[in-house]
Amino acid sequence: MSATRVVVVGGGIIGLSIGWRCAQRGLTVTVHDSAGDDGAWYAAAGMLAPAGEAGFGQEALTGLLVESATRWPDFAAELERETGIAVGYDTVGTLSVALTADDLAEARRLWEYRREHGLGVSPLLPSAIREREPALSPRLRGGAHAPDDRQVDPRRVVAALRAALGPAIVRDRVTDLPASRPVVVAAGSGTAALTGLPVRPVKGLVLRLRGEPGLLRHVVSGWADGRHVYLVPRADGEVVVGATQEERVDATVTAGQVLDLLRAATDLVPDLGECELVETLVRHRPATPDNAPLLGAYGEGVVVAAGHHRNGVLLAPVTADLIAELVATGKSAPLLDAFAPGRFG
Numbered sequence: 001m002s003a004t005r006v007v008v009v010g011g012g013i014i015g016l017s018i019g020w021r022c023a024q025r026g027l028t029v030t031v032h033d034s035a036g037d038d039g040a041w042y043a044a045a046g047m048l049a050p051a052g053e054a055g056f057g058q059e060a061l062t063g064l065l066v067e068s069a070t071r072w073p074d075f076a077a078e079l080e081r082e083t084g085i086a087v088g089y090d091t092v093g094t095l096s097v098a099l100t101a102d103d104l105a106e107a108r109r110l111w112e113y114r115r116e117h118g119l120g121v122s123p124l125l126p127s128a129i130r131e132r133e134p135a136l137s138p139r140l141r142g143g144a145h146a147p148d149d150r151q152v153d154p155r156r157v158v159a160a161l162r163a164a165l166g167p168a169i170v171r172d173r174v175t176d177l178p179a180s181r182p183v184v185v186a187a188g189s190g191t192a193a194l195t196g197l198p199v200r201p202v203k204g205l206v207l208r209l210r211g212e213p214g215l216l217r218h219v220v221s222g223w224a225d226g227r228h229v230y231l232v233p234r235a236d237g238e239v240v241v242g243a244t245q246e247e248r249v250d251a252t253v254t255a256g257q258v259l260d261l262l263r264a265a266t267d268l269v270p271d272l273g274e275c276e277l278v279e280t281l282v283r284h285r286p287a288t289p290d291n292a293p294l295l296g297a298y299g300e301g302v303v304v305a306a307g308h309h310r311n312g313v314l315l316a317p318v319t320a321d322l323i324a325e326l327v328a329t330g331k332s333a334p335l336l337d338a339f340a341p342g343r344f345g
């Protein structure tokens, strides 16, 4: 495919990023999006965590996460310059912490694996952790600093991308792929219905708290009595607390899940109990059988960019760059080889 016009189906963070990069290459772009904020991006905490998300046996995906993390500074700066909208890209880094001895043993296995794969993770004594974040519980048994794991505010990123694309975004639900011109399917969990590809929704609940700005500076990713929770502080005093992960399609918020997240959050940072609970929100991550995205050509005139599961915000820059290149020039970057949409047969 080598095109001058392109239709993008899906105006979440992936479809908008691709549309923006295609427009910058001089293509005439139309992005079709069915709703304002029903995408996973609206719940996403915005962690850009190649080290924190590197999982056992997922080397190709880890490589893509690292590559995209290196592209985030330019992506954010360019988007801010073009639109005047600050996207909240923050470089303080992530503290990974453990409350009990069992939590610490579990965390250390992961830190070791990540260090073996060249990801920046430096173990810290409890005293050093509390020096960096005095609001953390004095009961912590240990932790580590991941300086390259950063954050951005996904709602601001989407606002900026929408501003950059302006009238190129059309509000409608696509039911059949247009046959007459190149199309990029970036419809998150809606991709399965359009293409038959195995993208399934994975339910996630996040909470938003509001307190005094400055309670936390780093993103905190922690284990507390076997429960994992992350805390993502924004400059205005908002703290995103996340997240559950369930193979379910409903959007019900249960009291027990809110309780579990808040208990783990306040075990790690007791003062969070003083914050206002301003939002409980469920959205669905678009996941694939091997938890890695589907990126590349899929039949005549069709390109797919979907299934980014837990890392669609982190992966937006590399996805947008490589998919825009594929659409504009017909050339598929070698980095895409491991993520061919047809790999499940």
Ligand SMILES: Cc1cc2nc3c(=O)[nH]c(=O)nc-3n(C[C@H](O)[C@H](O)[C@H](O)COP(=O)(O)OP(=O)(O)OC[C@H]3O[C@@H](n4cnc5c(N)ncnc54)[C@H](O)[C@@H]3O)c2cc1C
Binding pocket: 009, 010, 011, 012, 013, 014, 015, 032, 033, 034, 035, 036, 038, 039, 040, 041, 042, 043, 044, 045, 046, 047, 048, 172, 173, 174, 175, 186, 187, 188, 189, 190, 191, 194, 203, 204, 205, 206, 242, 243, 283, 284, 285, 286, 305, 306, 307, 308, 309, 310, 311, 312, 313, 314, 315
């Ligand atoms: C609770 C939670 C926390 C998360 N935290 C993080 C995080 O910290 N860091 C990170 O990197 N990632 C995170 N993620 C994952 C990230 O949000 C997703 O990977 C990312 O949003 C996927 O982007 P997308 O554009 O492919 O899909 P979505 O964001 O889901 O957007 C898809 C869009 O396509 C539209 N659409 C669907 N079907 C159609 C159709 N037929 N016609 C037209 N439009 C259609 C939808 O309306 C929607 O706007 C989180 C996700 C959740 C749920």
